[in-house]
Structure formats: structure tokens, C-alpha cells
Amino acid sequence: MSASTASTRVPLTHDVLANTLREEASVWLFVAKTLTALFVAGWIAMRVDLPAPSTAMITTLIVANRQSGLVLAKSFYRTLGTFAGAFGAIAIMATFPQQRDLLLVALSLWIGLCAGGATLYRNFKAYAFVLAGYTAAIVAIPVIDNPPGVFDSAVARLSEVLLGVLVSGVISDVVFPSRMRDVLRRTARDQFAHFLGFVRDSVGGAIPRESMEKAHLRFVRASVTLEDLRSSVIFADADARARSNQMRLFNQRFMAASTSFQSLHHLINRLKRARRDRAADTLIQLYRPIGEALDAPIEAGSAARILLPRLTAARDAIASSRAALRATLDDAHDLRDFDTGASLLRRFVDELHDYVDTAVALQAPRVIAGSAERVRFDRGNDFVGAGIATLRTTLAMLALGVYWIESAWPQGGGAMLNATIFAGLFATIPNPTRATWELTWGYFIGMVLGFVCNFFVLTQLEGYGLLVAGVFPFIVVGVMLMASPRWAGLGLGWALGLVYILAFKNTQTYDPAHFINDAVAQIVGLLAAAVSFIVIPPAIGSAWLRRRQLARLRAQVALAAEAPLPGLRHRFESVNHDLVSQIAAQTEPGSSDSRALFAWALAVHETGRALIELRHDMVRRGVPSTLKPYLDAALRSLARFYEKPDAPGYLLARDAVATAIASVGEHDDSAHLIEHLHLVRMALLDGESILAAYMPDTPLSKEIVHAT
């Protein structure tokens, strides 16, 4: 990483110009593809006489994205969600065909549940849930007075959405596709190069805590980004899909290796801080072969193959120099800390070797059948947050439903639909009120333009070609705005509002009164969604949810200490990473919240991994029955302390670990366990970690390493 900053040079004018042009070209390509998909979908829908061609057109706008992979991924989930929603609508309608009130209640509940389910997923899976919710409303509400029509309504909605999805999928995938596979490959390469570079550069010894935390954040982000990209790319690329599991394995091994690496460095840092330079320097010396092994051009892919024999050689060099280095130490504490560090180092080298091995295999020209073990990336979800989203969406729906029934407003259904759609869609983003507000403005602009377009332009025109020409000037700016990150919400609202309000049909109707009523209903629906976000604020981004997530992160130690072992290592790492990245996305960088988060994340990571390794060793080699109660007590008290950190719990955990270490010392055949326990103990006694707040007030700087 330092190598790349050193080579920074002043950008030349023509570079800037070329970059700007490339960016502009990509925007215009997006506009051209989106508009082509929009009008082609509309044309086909009119040709095959679908009842609402505008739904197909709106679909193309919703799935529009610059990346082909994202279009396909979103299309896939839109299709799934639409199917689920259509079936939901038919089931609800069949249950309460004559009971308008019960039907609305059931519909509100269904939509609320779907919106709640959406908060449990990242990515487009969340979108599928939201869609399943509001598709039911879209299918059911227009036929609320005519229950037998629900089936036709469902089939029409399905056909329109599928058509829109097909057209945008084909156009974005075939016409100058922008491949996300390249982004994925670049991300994986960057991750690889950054990590190995970081390992190589830190061979000199202690890394300041601050840069450690920064590196941790970067590693966490890298692994979560990679997982997000992977889950989208598999839709665009059959090759990537075949390698998907290898990609996951690559990521898991990355997480494992980076955790071990950090533990090792915390150990060295602690030794240095306690002025135990001899032990620290010996460890750094033991570590040196890795730095030498990595002292080669680092590049992911087959070029990384040269690293493999070098790492194996480094492992052997470490193993052979270990005894000699150990002999230079005489202090009992030094020897113990050296042993702990050496076993950690061995674990790290093995993991690093596996990681590089997967990186090489990823680039192999052919997929090796069944070579990779099956792994999955588990997420850390919060069910209370989901409950809040459910409650909010259900209440918003019910309030509008009651208003609709009481006021007998002809357009009430439209308002209700729009409120549903956006209350659900924005339930999963951090600042939904602002997003809804922007979208409302977009809708407003789009509908005002729609009025001009509909009554002054389209009335003069005849035929589909002229319709395209007539609508084009009104929509093109909106679609352009969709391509810019800052104005995407406004642009989307603009394009959606315009296409919605024009409501293209084979025989276009021109009815200003209906038009204005409909427009007002749309805006009211959007505002209702905004109000619902103010009345029941979203859990995402709130201090309350952050506290809960932090508690879950701490509970990961209990998971490491008590959950069944098979697959636990992957589960622990991936949930940890997901939680940390969620909280990191919701905290201000550098704020006290974010610092507390990272302090906890480091402690949880280190202790949790050590506990998992300890339990693996306990199972693998067996534990004498006289020792087991002490180890179990240590695991249990640590789990309880991390679940609910307080000073008495801290003392209990510290004493339990000390007792366990002492009793392991009495059993000669269980010496391999002591290194893990020792690592846990050192993490517990680290005066610079977040745990310091729970320590008794006695000065600890000496005790950090001398306590037994």
C-alpha cells in the first residue's frame, strides 16, 4: 500500500479529459440503454395488448443500472417477489372476498411482514421481500370491488413485470454490457494485494493501535464488499457462478488469516508496551521469514503461485528456527509468551498459505470439480428492527385504508398503493425521510411535466414512433439524473412519476380531472410514507439499534464459546464481519461510537477465535476429565462476561481463566491448550483495550504479562 502512494504523480490534463469523457460516455450509454429498454418494453406490451403497458415500462426504470450484473440480479429478485406477491394477493382475496375491512387488515399485515422480512437481508433479496408485499396490494386493490377479477389482475401484473424484466435484461446484457465481473476481480485483487502488502510491511514489529483499527476496518469492508459483489455477479456470469463457492472460500480464508494476523500483532504490541522487548523482538525475529517470503511482486491470480513454495519454505524456516530462538530466552514469562506467539504464528502461516492457494485456484482456467469445501457467509440480523419495520408499514397501510374507506375518495387506493411501495422500499436504508422527500420532489416534477406532455404534446401526435419522440425530451433529464449518485432519488422519482402519470395504453385517455386527482393521490401517498418514517423512526441508524448490534457483536464470544463446533469458524467470522460493517456504515468515522465499536470488535475477534481454536483442540485431542470442568467454567464465565460486561463478571472471567491455566499446567499431556488460554488471558488483561473499563482500579501495567 505504501508503494502505490509513493508513485502518485500529477495527473496530466489529457488524462483528466479522457476520464471525464469516459465518465460522460458511460452516463450517456446508461441513458440510451434505459430509454431503449423503456420504449421497447412499452411497444411490445402494446402489441400484445397487455392491460397496463406502463407497468412494463416502470419495471425497466426500476431495474435500470449501469452494471449489467446488477440489472440481472435485481430483475431476478423482482421476478421472485412479483410471483410471491401475486400468489399472496390471490390467497388473501380468496380468504376475504366479501369482507373489505378484513381484506385490508390482512393485506396490511402481509405487506408489513414482507417489509419486516426485507430488513433481514442486504442486497436485492430485501427488494424481493418488499416487492412481494406491495405487488399483493397492486394486484388486489384495483379489483377490491370485483373479487373474481383478482386472477386476471395477477396474471396481467406478472406478464407486464416479466416483459419489462426480459427487455431490460436483454438490452443491458447484450448492448455494450458493463461487466461487474471485472469489478469483482479487481476487488478481489485489491483485497489480496492490500492484505499481503500490509503483512509484508508490518514485519518490522509493532503497529500502532490506530493503524491497526484502520486496517481492521478496511479488511472488514473488503470482505463484505466482496460478498455483496459475488452475490450479484453470479447472475450475469455463468463462469462466476461456477466459481461462486471458491470465491466464498477465498473470502472466508481471508477473514480467518486477517484475524490471526491481528491477534499476533496485539500480542507483540502488548509485550512492547510492558517493556518486554526481548520476548517481542524474538517473536518479530521468528516472524521475519514471512516478510521475506512475501518480498515478491504481489499479484492475485496465477502470478501468486510463486508465493506458495516461498510460504512453505517460510513455514519450515520458522519451525526450524523456533527452538534456537526459544533457547535465547530464559525468563519463564518470556518463554510462555513466546510459545503463545509461536503457535499463533504457525496458525497464521497455515491460513495465509490456504488463502494464497485459493487465490491461485480462482484464476485457474477450468473450475476444478468439487474441490472447494462448501461455505456460506452468515449475516448478523436483528429481529426487533424487523418488527419495527413490520409495525410501521402495517400502521401506515391501515391508517390510509381507514381514511380511504371513511372518505370514499376515488383515488384513495392509488394513494395507499404508493404509500405501501415507498414505506416498504425505504425501510431498509439509513435515512428514509430524506430519500422519500427527494423522490416526492422527483414525482412532482415528473408529473407536472407529464401534464404538459400529455395534454399539449401527445394530443398532437399519432403512432408509437411519434409518442417516443414526444416523451423523450421530458424524460431524458430524469434518466440522466438517475445516473448521478447525488440526484439518483430525484431522477428516479422524475422518471417514475412521468411514466406512471402518462399511463400509456393502446387507446390513450385524456381526462384532466382524473389526471390531477391521480397525481394528488400519488403525492399524498408519498407524503404518507414520509410521515410514517417520522412517526415510527426506522431502527436502522438509531443509537438504539447500534447498542443492540454491539450487544450482538459481544454475544459472538458466547457463540464461539458455546455453539456447536462444525462450521463455527466460518459462522463466527462472517457474522462478525457483517455486524461490524453494518455498525461501521451507521456510525460517523472517528466518533466515540465508532471507536468503541472497533475496540469491541478487536476484543471480540481475538477472544472468540482463541476460544474456537481452544475448543477444536479440546475435541481433537481429548481432555482429561479432571481438567474439563475448569475449562468449561472458563468458557462459560467468558461468555457471560461478554454478553453482559460488568466489573464482577470481569473478575469472574479473569479468575476462571487463571484457574484453567493453572489446572492445565498440572496436566502435562494438555500443554497444547495453554497457548489458547494464555492468549485469552492476555486479551483480558490488556489495559488499552475496551475491557479496561471493567478492570479493578489497581495498577495493571505490570500485571498484564506477569499475572499467572
Next chain:
Amino acid sequence: MPREIVLGDALVPGLLILFVLAIAVIWLLDAIAGRFSLYRFVWHPPLFRLAVFVCVFGAFALLLN
């Protein structure tokens, strides 16, 4: 091609059913092609995939009558 297909006493447009079936078949073919890296032999995979889709969809429509 049947214009409408009866699903549990309800008429569904035949095109819709065939479309969904064709998508499923394409998904399968695509997975097989990816598994054995067959797209190496193709110049423009998405275009090729679209062509195969048209063939499958068309074949369904012609065969089922």
C-alpha cells in the same frame, strides 16, 4: 401454441407459462455451460445466451400445439 392453458380451472396465457418454462431451461443450460466453462468458445456470451433463449422459447411454442 395453445393461446391459453388451464391451471386449476383458471385460464392462464400460454405465452406466460412457456416463457417461465423457457427461462427455467435457460437457467439450467447456463449453469451447465458455466460449470464446464463452455462460454470460452463463444465470442459474446450474452448474445449467445439470448440466441439460445430465442431457440428454446420458439421450440416450445412450435412443439406444443
